[in-house]
Amino acid sequence: MADILFERIALIGIGLIGSSIARDIKELGLAREVVVSTRSEETLKRAEELELGTSYTASVADAVREADLVIVSVPVGASEDVAKQIAPHLKAGAIVTDVGSTKASVIAQMAPHMPQHVHFIPGHPLAGTEKSGPDAGFAGLFRDRWCIFTPLPGTDAAALDRLKGFWLALGSRVDEMDPExxxxxxxxxxxxxxxxxxxxxxxxxxxxxxxxxxxxxxxxxxxxxxxxxxxxxxxxxxxxxxxxxxxxxxxxxxxxxxxxxxxxxxxxxxxxxxxxxxxxxxxxxxxxxxxxxxxxxxxxxxxxxxxxx
Amino acid sequence: MADILFERIALIGIGLIGSSIARDIKELGLAREVVVSTRSEETLKRAEELELGTSYTASVADAVREADLVIVSVPVGASEDVAKQIAPHLKAGAIVTDVGSTKASVIAQMAPHMPQHVHFIPGHPLAGTEKSGPDAGFAGLFRDRWCIFTPLPGTDAAALDRLKGFWLALGSRVDEMDPExxxxxxxxxxxxxxxxxxxxxxxxxxxxxxxxxxxxxxxxxxxxxxxxxxxxxxxxxxxxxxxxxxxxxxxxxxxxxxxxxxxxxxxxxxxxxxxxxxxxxxxxxxxxxxxxxxxxxxxxxxxxxxxxx
Missing domain, CATH: 1.10.3660.10 (6-phosphogluconate dehydrogenase C-terminal like domain)
Structure with missing residues (x-):
C-alpha cells in the first residue's frame, strides 16, 4: 500500500480512463476520498455499482468543492464546458489536470477559466484500449505507459512534482513537452x-x-x-x-x-x-x-x- | 498419425510457408519422402540442418522427377521460371500446386508451361506471419486457416479432392473461388x-x-x-x-x-x-x-x- 497522496480526489468523467484511475487509487490507497462525477445518470449509477469512488454526484460543482486533485477525463470537446462549471468551486491550491489526447486545444479551452489560486497542469496518459465506459477500465492500465505533461509557463514546480508523483504511483513513466x-x-x-x-x-x-x-x-x-x-x-x-x-x-x-x-x-x-x-x-x-x-x-x-x- | 497421402512430395521453396508445410508433413507422417529444393545454397543447407525433408537438392528438375505432389512456395514473381524448369521433368499424374498470394498472375505464368499429363491446381493458404525464411516456419501454421483453391476449368475432380485432403490434414479449412x-x-x-x-x-x-x-x-x-x-x-x-x-x-x-x-x-x-x-x-x-x-x-x-x- 502506497502513501495517501491526496486527501480528496475528484474524478470528472468515469469512462475507460477515469474508471481505471479510480481502480488504481482504490487498490493503492492513494486518497482518502474519491468523488466520482459524470453527466450521465446511468454511468454514475454504474460507477457506484462498481464501487469506483467513495461518493457520487451529478454536480461537478459539488464534486470539486473540497478536492485537492481534480482529474478531468472527458472527450476533449467537452473540456471548456467542464472548465466553466468547475472554475468557481475550486479550492485554493488545488491541482487541476486532464487526460486529453490533444493538448493545445484543451489548454485553449480550459486555461482562460482557471482561477489564479489553482494549479492547472495539462496531462496525457498514453494508455487505453479499444473499449470504452466504466466497465472497460482496469487497475494497472497505466503501468509502464508514458504520461506526458505539457505545463504552462510559470507552473509551480512543487505542484508539478506532486502530480508526477501521483502518476508514478500508478506505475507510469512521466515526460514533459510543449503542447504543440x-x-x-x-x-x-x-x-x-x-x-x-x-x-x-x-x-x-x-x-x-x-x-x-x-x-x-x-x-x-x-x-x-x-x-x-x-x-x-x-x-x-x-x-x-x-x-x-x-x-x-x-x-x-x-x-x-x-x-x-x-x-x-x-x-x-x-x-x-x-x-x-x-x-x-x-x-x-x-x-x-x-x-x-x-x-x-x-x-x-x-x-x-x-x-x- | 494420419495416413500417408503421397509417396513423394517435392517442396520448391522452403521459406516461412514451405518450411511450415514440411514440418506438418513430418509431424503428421503425410509422405514417405519429402524432397526440398531451393535456389539458395545457404537456405538449402539450413533446411537440411533443420531436417525439414528426407532429401535436398538445388536442382528443381531432380526434385520433381518422381514426385506425386509438387508444392511451389516462391515469391509470385518467380512462378514462371519455376514452371519452365520443372515442366519437362514432372511425372505423369502428378499434382502441381502453389501457395502464391495472387492467383490470376500465377496461372498466367505457370499454366501455359504445364504438360497435359499433370494436374495443375493453384492454391493459396491464408496464413503467415511477419517473419520469413526456413527458421520462421512452424508446425500448425495452417490450422484453422483458410486455403483457397482457384482450379482451372476442366480440373480433375479426384485430383482436386486429393489436394484438398492434404490441406485438410494440415488442419486448414478449404474454399474455392475463381482467380479474379x-x-x-x-x-x-x-x-x-x-x-x-x-x-x-x-x-x-x-x-x-x-x-x-x-x-x-x-x-x-x-x-x-x-x-x-x-x-x-x-x-x-x-x-x-x-x-x-x-x-x-x-x-x-x-x-x-x-x-x-x-x-x-x-x-x-x-x-x-x-x-x-x-x-x-x-x-x-x-x-x-x-x-x-x-x-x-x-x-x-x-x-x-x-x-x-
Whole structure:
C-alpha cells in the first residue's frame, strides 16, 4: 500500500480512463476520498455499482468543492464546458489536470477559466484500449505507459512534482513537452493510425464486389490488425479530429503524398522503389521490439486464438 | 498419425510457408519422402540442418522427377521460371500446386508451361506471419486457416479432392473461388492493409519535426499496430504489388477517395460525418470477433508485455 497522496480526489468523467484511475487509487490507497462525477445518470449509477469512488454526484460543482486533485477525463470537446462549471468551486491550491489526447486545444479551452489560486497542469496518459465506459477500465492500465505533461509557463514546480508523483504511483513513466510538439507527436503515433484504420475499415465495408462476409472470413490476412483501432470510441475520436486539426491535416497530407508515390510505383511496375520502402520499414519494427514497445512473437501471439479451436 | 497421402512430395521453396508445410508433413507422417529444393545454397543447407525433408537438392528438375505432389512456395514473381524448369521433368499424374498470394498472375505464368499429363491446381493458404525464411516456419501454421483453391476449368475432380485432403490434414479449412475474385478479395483483406501499413511507417520514418526515437517511444498509442504488417518480407510484397496490380490500384483508388472525404470533414469540422464513420466501423470489428477471427481481449492481450516489465 502506497502513501495517501491526496486527501480528496475528484474524478470528472468515469469512462475507460477515469474508471481505471479510480481502480488504481482504490487498490493503492492513494486518497482518502474519491468523488466520482459524470453527466450521465446511468454511468454514475454504474460507477457506484462498481464501487469506483467513495461518493457520487451529478454536480461537478459539488464534486470539486473540497478536492485537492481534480482529474478531468472527458472527450476533449467537452473540456471548456467542464472548465466553466468547475472554475468557481475550486479550492485554493488545488491541482487541476486532464487526460486529453490533444493538448493545445484543451489548454485553449480550459486555461482562460482557471482561477489564479489553482494549479492547472495539462496531462496525457498514453494508455487505453479499444473499449470504452466504466466497465472497460482496469487497475494497472497505466503501468509502464508514458504520461506526458505539457505545463504552462510559470507552473509551480512543487505542484508539478506532486502530480508526477501521483502518476508514478500508478506505475507510469512521466515526460514533459510543449503542447504543440505533443500534438504533432500524437498526430503521427496515434491520430493518423486511428484515422487510417477507420478509413480502411470503411472502404472495405463499402465494397460490393467483395461481400462483407468475405472480408470478415478472411480478415486474418492483414485487415484484422486495423479493426481494433477502428473500434475505438467514436465520440473521443471525433473530438480528437476536430481539436488537433492542423497537426492531423499535416500528417494526412504527408501520408497521401507518400501513398501517391507508392501507387505510381505500383502502376509503373517500379519494383526497386517498392523493395526499398518495404525494406526500410522493417527496421522501424526492429527498433520498436528493441525498445520493448511490442512483443516479437509472430502474429501478436494470436496463436492462442488459433490453437484453442 | 494420419495416413500417408503421397509417396513423394517435392517442396520448391522452403521459406516461412514451405518450411511450415514440411514440418506438418513430418509431424503428421503425410509422405514417405519429402524432397526440398531451393535456389539458395545457404537456405538449402539450413533446411537440411533443420531436417525439414528426407532429401535436398538445388536442382528443381531432380526434385520433381518422381514426385506425386509438387508444392511451389516462391515469391509470385518467380512462378514462371519455376514452371519452365520443372515442366519437362514432372511425372505423369502428378499434382502441381502453389501457395502464391495472387492467383490470376500465377496461372498466367505457370499454366501455359504445364504438360497435359499433370494436374495443375493453384492454391493459396491464408496464413503467415511477419517473419520469413526456413527458421520462421512452424508446425500448425495452417490450422484453422483458410486455403483457397482457384482450379482451372476442366480440373480433375479426384485430383482436386486429393489436394484438398492434404490441406485438410494440415488442419486448414478449404474454399474455392475463381482467380479474379480471389485477387479482389485478397486486395482488400490483405494487400491494401499491408501497403497502407508500409506507407504509414514510411511516412513516420521521414518526419523531421518528430524524431524517430519519439515515434518508437510512443508507438503503443496506435502506430505499433501497423509495424507488424510493415515488417513482412519485402520480396514477397514487391511481387504481390507487381502481380495483383489492377485489383490493388482499384482498392487504393477507393481508399484514397474515402480518405479525401474524411480529410475534408476534418478540415471543415464536420463532426457528424466523422462520428457516423467511426460508429459504422465498430460494427465490423464486432463481426470479426463474432466470427472467431480475432480475440476480444483489449489491446490484443499485449498486457502480458506490460505486466512482465
Amino acid at each position: 510538439h505533443h500534438d504533432k507527436v500524437l498526430a503521427i503515433v496515434s491520430h493518423l493510425p486511428h484515422i487510417i484504420a477507420y478509413n480502411i475499415v470503411g472502404t472495405a465495408d463499402d465494397l460490393s464486389t467483395v461481400t462483407e462476409s468475405e472480408v470478415i472470413k478472411y480478415s486474418a490476412s492483414g485487415f484484422r490488425d486495423f479493426t481494433r483501432l477502428a473500434a475505438s470510441d467514436p465520440t473521443m475520436w471525433r473530438d480528437i479530429c476536430l481539436h488537433n486539426k492542423d497537426a492531423i491535416l499535416e500528417m494526412l497530407a504527408r501520408f497521401s503524398e507518400d501513398l501517391a508515390y507508392l501507387q505510381r510505383a505500383i502502376r509503373w511496375g517500379e519494383g526497386d522503389k517498392l523493395f526499398e520502402l518495404f525494406t526500410r520499414t522493417r527496421a522501424v519494427r526492429r527498433s520498436i521490439i528493441q525498445a520493448g514497445q511490442d512483443v516479437d512473437a509472430p502474429d501478436f501471439g494470436r496463436h492462442s486464438l488459433d490453437q484453442k479451436k | 475474385h480471389h485477387d479482389k478479395v485478397l486486395a482488400i483483406v490483405s494487400h491494401l492493409p499491408h501497403i497502407i501499413a508500409y506507407n504509414i511507417v514510411g511516412t513516420a520514418d521521414d518526419l523531421s519535426t518528430v524524431t524517430e526515437s519519439e515515434v518508437i517511444k510512443y508507438s503503443a498509442s496506435g502506430f505499433r499496430d501497423f509495424t507488424r504488417l510493415a515488417a513482412s518480407d519485402p520480396t514477397m510484397w514487391r511481387d504481390i504489388c507487381l502481380h495483383n496490380k489492377d485489383a490493388i490500384l482499384e482498392m487504393l483508388a477507393r481508399f484514397s477517395e474515402d480518405l479525401a472525404y474524411l480529410q475534408r470533414a476534418i478540415r471543415w469540422g464536420e463532426g457528424d460525418k466523422l462520428f457516423e464513420l467511426f460508429t459504422r466501423t465498430r460494427a465490423v470489428r464486432r463481426s470479426i470477433i463474432q466470427a472467431g477471427q480475432d480475440v476480444d481481449a483489449p489491446d490484443f492481450g499485449r498486457h502480458s508485455l506490460d505486466q512482465k516489465k
